[in-house]
Amino acid sequence: xxxxYRHFMQKEIHEQPRAIADTIEAVIDxxxxxxxxxxxxxxxxxxxxxxxxxxxxGTSYYxxxxxxxxxxxxxxxxCSVEIASEYRYRTAVANPKHLVVTISQSGETLDTMExxxxxxxxGHDRTLSICNVPESAIxxxxxxxxxxxxxxxxxxxxxxxxxxxxxxxxxxxxxxAKLHGRLDATQEAEHLDALRHLPGSVQHALNLEPQVxxxxxxxxxxxxxxxxxxxxxxxxxxxxxxxxxxxxxIHAEAYPAGELKHGPLALVDxxxxxxxxxxxxxxxxxxxxxxxEVRARGGELFVFTDEDSHFGPSDGVHVIRAPxxxxxxxxIVHTIPVQLLAYHVALAxxxxxxxxxxxxxxxxxx
Ligand code: F6R
Numbered sequence: 001x002x003x004x005y006r007h008f009m010q011k012e013i014h015e016q017p018r019a020i021a022d023t024i025e026a027v028i029d030x031x032x033x034x035x036x037x038x039x040x041x042x043x044x045x046x047x048x049x050x051x052x053x054x055x056x057x058g059t060s061y062y063x064x065x066x067x068x069x070x071x072x073x074x075x076x077x078x079c080s081v082e083i084a085s086e087y088r089y090r091t092a093v094a095n096p097k098h099l100v101v102t103i104s105q106s107g108e109t110l111d112t113m114e115x116x117x118x119x120x121x122x123g124h125d126r127t128l129s130i131c132n133v134p135e136s137a138i139x140x141x142x143x144x145x146x147x148x149x150x151x152x153x154x155x156x157x158x159x160x161x162x163x164x165x166x167x168x169x170x171x172x173x174x175x176x177a178k179l180h181g182r183l184d185a186t187q188e189a190e191h192l193d194a195l196r197h198l199p200g201s202v203q204h205a206l207n208l209e210p211q212v213x214x215x216x217x218x219x220x221x222x223x224x225x226x227x228x229x230x231x232x233x234x235x236x237x238x239x240x241x242x243x244x245x246x247x248x249x250i251h252a253e254a255y256p257a258g259e260l261k262h263g264p265l266a267l268v269d270x271x272x273x274x275x276x277x278x279x280x281x282x283x284x285x286x287x288x289x290x291x292x293e294v295r296a297r298g299g300e301l302f303v304f305t306d307e308d309s310h311f312g313p314s315d316g317v318h319v320i321r322a323p324x325x326x327x328x329x330x331x332i333v334h335t336i337p338v339q340l341l342a343y344h345v346a347l348a349x350x351x352x353x354x355x356x357x358x359x360x361x362x363x364x365x366x
Pocket of ligand 1: 057058059060061103104105106107108109112156157158159242243246361362363
C-alpha cells in the first residue's frame with residue numbers, strides 16, 4: 001500500500017498534485033466558477049451574502065485563515081475566521097446574511113460540528129461545509145457542500161487534506177467574487193488557468209525534497225524553531241510550525257514577521273533556527289528586513305522563496321527556491337516545503353511519523 005514510500009505521510013505529501021487535480025476537476029470541466037458546484041440551491045444561498053464566517057480546528061483552521069486573505073481581496077466580502085472550540089462557547093453576534101463555512105477533513109470533529117449547530121441556533125441558515133469525507137456529520141448538517149477529493153488520509157498529520165481545502169476555498173472565493181460582480185471574464189480565465197497549472201507547480205515544489213532533506217539534519221538536534229511569514233503566507237508559517245511540532249516534537253512557533261519586534265525577537269540567538277516563507281510578492285522587501293533583524297541576533301535563517309526573488313544564500317542564510325512565483329495560489333505551493341521539512345526532521349529524530357504520540361486522526365471528543 002505504501003509503494004515506494006516509507007510512511008503514509010510521505011506518500012500523502014506526494015499525492016498532492018493528483019489530489020488537487022481531482023478536487024478542481026469539476027471546476028475545470030465546467031470551464032467556469034459556478035454556484036452549482038456547491039449544491040443545487042447555492043445560487044440562492046450565496047447571491048446576497050454580506051460576509052463570511054469560517055469555523056474550523058487545527059490545520060483546517062489555518063486553511064480558513066489563508067482563505068480570509070482571498071475572500072476579502074478577491075470577493076470583497078468581510079471574512080472572520082475562528083477556532084470552533086472558541087466560537088461555540090462564547091456569546092457571538094450572528095448576521096444571518098453571513099455565510100457560515102465549516103472546514104473539516106474528517107467531517108466528524110466534535111467542536112466544529114457543535115460550532116455549526118451553535119451558529120444555526122443563532123439564526124445562521126446559510127451554511128457551507130468543505131469536507132473530505134462524503135456523508136460525514138458536518139456536511140450532512142450543512143446546506144451546501146464542497147467535497148475535497150484528497151482520498152483517504154491515513155497519516156495523523158494533515159497534508160493533502162490541507163492543500164485540497166485551499167483549492168476548494170479558492171474556488172469558493174472566485175465563485176463569490178463572480179456572483180458579486182467582482183470577477184470579469186478575463187480575471188475568471190486567469191484564475192481558472194492558475195488552477196489548471198497548480199498540480200504542475202506543486203510537483204515542481206515536491207522535486208525540492210532532496211534539498212529539504214539536506215536541512216533536516218541541522219534541525220534534528222534543535223529544541224525550538226520559529227516560523228515567519230507575512231500576508232497570505234503567514235498561515236503557511238503557522239501550518240509549518242504545527243506540522244513540525246506534531247511529528248518531530250520540536251517546539252515551534254509561528255509569527256507574522258512584522259510582529260518580531262513586539263516580542264519574539266527576544267528568543268532569537270545562535271540556537272534558534274528561523275524558517276521564513278518569503279515568496280516574491282509585494283511584501284518581500286518587508287520580509288527581508290525582518291530577516292536582517294534575525295541575522296543581527298545570530299539566528300540561523302532557513303528561507304523558502306521562489307525563483308524570481310533574486311536573493312541567494314549567505315553566511316547563516318540557507319535558501320531553497322520554489323519555481324516561478326505562481327501569484328495568488330502561492331500559499332499552496334509554499335505549503336509543500338514546510339510539510340517536507342517536518343517529515344524529514346521527524347525521520348531524522350526517529351519519531352512515529354504517521355502516529356505521533358497523544359494525537360488522534362479524528363477528534364470526536366472535546
Ligand atoms: C493537524 C491535524 C489537525 C486537524 C484538526 C481538524 O495536522 O490534522 O489539526 O486539522 O484536528 O480536523 P478535521 O479537519 O478533520 O476537522
